[in-house]
Amino acid sequence: MSNSLWLSTAYPREPYPKLEGDVTCDVCIIGGGLSGIANAYFLAKEGKDVILLEKDTILAGATGNSTGKLTAQHDFVYAKLLKQFGRDNAKMYFEVNEEAVQFGKSIAIKDELKAADSILYSQSKLGTELLRYEMNAYKELGIPGELGRNSELPIQIDATLTLNNESQIHPVRFGQHLARLAVEAGARIYEHSDVLLMDLKKRLLSMKSGHEVQFKELILCSHYPIEALRGLQIMKLSVDRSYIVAAEGDMPLRGQYIAVDEPKRSIRTAQIDGKTYFLLSGESHQAGMESDTQIHYNRLYTDLQDVYNLSPLTHGWSAQDPQTPDLIPYAGIISSSMPYVYLSTGYRKWGLSNSMGSARIISDLIVGKENRASELYSPDRTGFGTFLLQALKNTGLVLKEFTGGHITRTDSPICTHMGCRTRWNAGDETWDCPCHGSRFRKDGSVLEGPATKPLDLK
Known part of the structure; x- marks a missing residue:
C-alpha cells in the first residue's frame, strides 16, 4: 500500500524539464523535497544562480509522505534538549522552528495552510508525568504552553499540553507553491535528473544522462546524504519508518495531536477540495527490519474503524525519517575540509519546520549572513x-x-x-x-x- 493523500491531491502541473546539456551554477542543490526547494527559494531571492536536481519528481519523497504538521511542538523533546544542550540552545531550537512556522504562514495561499493548536496528550500516569516535565521545560524556555485536558478526541486522555496557533499544511501543494516562487526568483528546477557521480574536488557532478553540472557550492538535501561517508554521518544517522492511514470524516478537528505514551499515535484532520479527511499515524520501527509491513497499516485501520468509527480507508502510506543521535538535525558545512559542500538531514519526523529552518541556516551561511543557530545545527559539531x-x-x-x-x-x-x-x-x-x-x-x-x-x- 502506497497511496499518499497529499500526492493524490496535488495541484495539477506541468513537469519540470529534465536536464539536457552541461550547465554551470553558483549553487547546486540535490533533492527536490521541501528542504531543497526552500534552499532554492532563499538563495534565488538573494541573487544566487541556483540549480535544483531531483532524480524523480519534486515532493514525492519524505515531504509528500509526511503528516503535514507544521509546528514547533516536536513531541516530548524540549525537556531532553534542555538537559542535553542547556537553556540557550534548547530555546534556539524552538525559535528556529517557530520562525519556520511563521514563514509558512507568510507565503501560503488558499487551503495550503490552516491554523491549528498542537497538542501532546497522555494516556497513563507515566505519560502525564512526561507532560509535566515538558511543561516545566516550556516555562524555563519561555514557550507559551498550556497544561490541562484539552481534547476533542473520543478516547480516554489523562492530560494535554497545548501549543496554540501552530499550523498544519498540505505539504505537496505548499511545496509546489514554494517551488513556483523559487523559479520566479530565478532558480532552475530539473526533474528526472539523476546524479551518478560526484567529483567534489573539481566541484563537478556527472549525471546519469551523461551531462555535467559545474558548481561553486553544493547542498545535499537528498533524504539520506550521498556523501555521508565523508563526515561519518552514516554512523550517526538511524532511519525510522512510520505509517499513516486516512479516511473521510465529517468533523474537522481544531487541534493536531500526538501521544507521548503507548499506543503511540499522531492525529489530525485535513480539509481538501470540500472533503474532510481524518489522518491517523504511528507504528514506527527501524527501516528495513520488517518484511510484513502490512500489519502496521492493518492496526491503524482497525483503530480508524473501532475507535473513530470511520470507514472505508481512502489512503495509506509510509514515511522514512533519518535522525541524529542528539535530536538536532544537521544543517551546514559537511566537513571543514570542504567548506563549499553543505548537508541538510536528520529531521527526526519533524521535517516540515526543520527543513525550512535548516534551509535558512544554510542559505545564510552561503550568502555570508550571520545565523545564530549555525553552530547548533552544524554537521561538524562535536560533543558526541x-x-x-x-x-x-x-x-x-x-x-x-x-x-x-x-x-x-x-x-x-x-x-x-x-x-x-x-x-x-x-x-x-x-x-x-x-x-x-x-x-x-x-x-x-x-x-x-x-x-x-x-x-x-x-
Missing part, C-alpha cells in the same frame, strides 16, 4: 561523547545486517550502496535495506537513497 554508544549501535547493526543478511536472505537482491541484503516489504511492495535505509521499487529502480544505482534482480 554521550551519544557514542548510539553511533556504535547503529554501526553494529550495519555489520550484523551485512553478514547476517547474506547468510539468511540469500535470495534477496543486494543493495547497491554498501552491499547489504535487502528485505522485501510486502506492504509497500518495495525492497528495503536495513543498513542505511535505501529503498527500491518492485522493478529494482531506486526509490530512496543513499543508493544511487538500481538493484540487480536477475
Whole structure:
C-alpha cells in the first residue's frame, strides 16, 4: 500500500524539464523535497544562480509522505534538549522552528495552510508525568504552553499540553507553491535528473544522462546524504519508518495531536477540495527490519474503524525519517575540509519546520549572513561523547545486517550502496535495506537513497 493523500491531491502541473546539456551554477542543490526547494527559494531571492536536481519528481519523497504538521511542538523533546544542550540552545531550537512556522504562514495561499493548536496528550500516569516535565521545560524556555485536558478526541486522555496557533499544511501543494516562487526568483528546477557521480574536488557532478553540472557550492538535501561517508554521518544517522492511514470524516478537528505514551499515535484532520479527511499515524520501527509491513497499516485501520468509527480507508502510506543521535538535525558545512559542500538531514519526523529552518541556516551561511543557530545545527559539531554508544549501535547493526543478511536472505537482491541484503516489504511492495535505509521499487529502480544505482534482480 502506497497511496499518499497529499500526492493524490496535488495541484495539477506541468513537469519540470529534465536536464539536457552541461550547465554551470553558483549553487547546486540535490533533492527536490521541501528542504531543497526552500534552499532554492532563499538563495534565488538573494541573487544566487541556483540549480535544483531531483532524480524523480519534486515532493514525492519524505515531504509528500509526511503528516503535514507544521509546528514547533516536536513531541516530548524540549525537556531532553534542555538537559542535553542547556537553556540557550534548547530555546534556539524552538525559535528556529517557530520562525519556520511563521514563514509558512507568510507565503501560503488558499487551503495550503490552516491554523491549528498542537497538542501532546497522555494516556497513563507515566505519560502525564512526561507532560509535566515538558511543561516545566516550556516555562524555563519561555514557550507559551498550556497544561490541562484539552481534547476533542473520543478516547480516554489523562492530560494535554497545548501549543496554540501552530499550523498544519498540505505539504505537496505548499511545496509546489514554494517551488513556483523559487523559479520566479530565478532558480532552475530539473526533474528526472539523476546524479551518478560526484567529483567534489573539481566541484563537478556527472549525471546519469551523461551531462555535467559545474558548481561553486553544493547542498545535499537528498533524504539520506550521498556523501555521508565523508563526515561519518552514516554512523550517526538511524532511519525510522512510520505509517499513516486516512479516511473521510465529517468533523474537522481544531487541534493536531500526538501521544507521548503507548499506543503511540499522531492525529489530525485535513480539509481538501470540500472533503474532510481524518489522518491517523504511528507504528514506527527501524527501516528495513520488517518484511510484513502490512500489519502496521492493518492496526491503524482497525483503530480508524473501532475507535473513530470511520470507514472505508481512502489512503495509506509510509514515511522514512533519518535522525541524529542528539535530536538536532544537521544543517551546514559537511566537513571543514570542504567548506563549499553543505548537508541538510536528520529531521527526526519533524521535517516540515526543520527543513525550512535548516534551509535558512544554510542559505545564510552561503550568502555570508550571520545565523545564530549555525553552530547548533552544524554537521561538524562535536560533543558526541554521550551519544557514542548510539553511533556504535547503529554501526553494529550495519555489520550484523551485512553478514547476517547474506547468510539468511540469500535470495534477496543486494543493495547497491554498501552491499547489504535487502528485505522485501510486502506492504509497500518495495525492497528495503536495513543498513542505511535505501529503498527500491518492485522493478529494482531506486526509490530512496543513499543508493544511487538500481538493484540487480536477475
